[in-house]
Amino acid sequence: MNALIIYYSLSGNTAQAAKYVAKGMESENAVVTTMNVNKAQIEDLNNKDIVVFGTPNHAGSPAMLLRKFLNSLSDTALAGKKVSTFATFLFWKGDVLTTIEEIAQDKGATNIVPGYARRTSFLLNLWSVITGTTEDEEAWIAFGKQIATS
Numbered sequence: 253m254n255a256l257i258i259y260y261s262l263s264g265n266t267a268q269a270a271k272y273v274a275k276g277m278e279s280e281n282a283v284v285t286t287m288n289v290n291k292a293q294i295e296d297l298n299n300k301d302i303v304v305f306g307t308p309n310h311a312g313s314p315a316m317l318l319r320k321f322l323n324s325l326s327d328t329a330l331a332g333k334k335v336s337t338f339a340t341f342l343f344w345k346g347d348v349l350t351t352i353e354e355i356a357q358d359k360g361a362t363n364i365v366p367g368y369a370r371r372t373s374f375l376l377n378l379w380s381v382i383t384g385t386t387e388d389e390e391a392w393i394a395f396g397k398q399i400a401t402s
């Protein structure tokens with residue numbers, strides 16, 4: 253199973269989530285490439301069985317650069333691939349997941365694993381470091397496993 257995670261991240265939360273999701277998928281034997289959307293090319297989707305899009309909630313929507321990348325794909329770019337999505341947010345998850353899922357369908361995706369959104373913030377991250385809790389990491393890893401196995 254070859255998987256590609258394409259994410260946008262301004263302040264690092266979604267990049268960190270992407271690493272954990274990759275860890276979960278790898279634990280189910282997927283070979284995962286994790287890539288900032290800044291560097292992603294359409295050709296990076298070649299030979300990938302699974303494509304996962306990660307983004308922060310920006311005013312209820314996926315980050316503009318990720319949307320741009322998705323919109324630049326051909327109508328069949330995601331055909332035959334398993335597709336999923338995840339989002340980080342501060343207060344509410346907005347319509348981020350459904351927006352990405354709808355675009356993915358327009359780009360040929362028929363096998364979509366329902367996405368996952370999680371509240372993430374600098375303070376929450378700091379709190380988990382102080383208290384030594386791994387709840388966030390575990391939640392993202394579980395989601396990665398779910399993508400790989402469903």
Ligand SMILES: Cc1cc2nc3c(=O)[nH]c(=O)nc-3n(C[C@H](O)[C@H](O)[C@H](O)COP(=O)(O)O)c2cc1C
Binds near residue numbers: 266
């Ligand atoms: C321009 C902008 C708009 C945002 N809009 C929302 C929002 O509408 N709702 C929300 O809960 N968080 C919002 N946030 C917070 C981010 O979604 C949240 O901090 C996210 O985890 C940041 O991810 P990143 O560190 O990967 O950039 C916004 C952040 C930015 C920079």
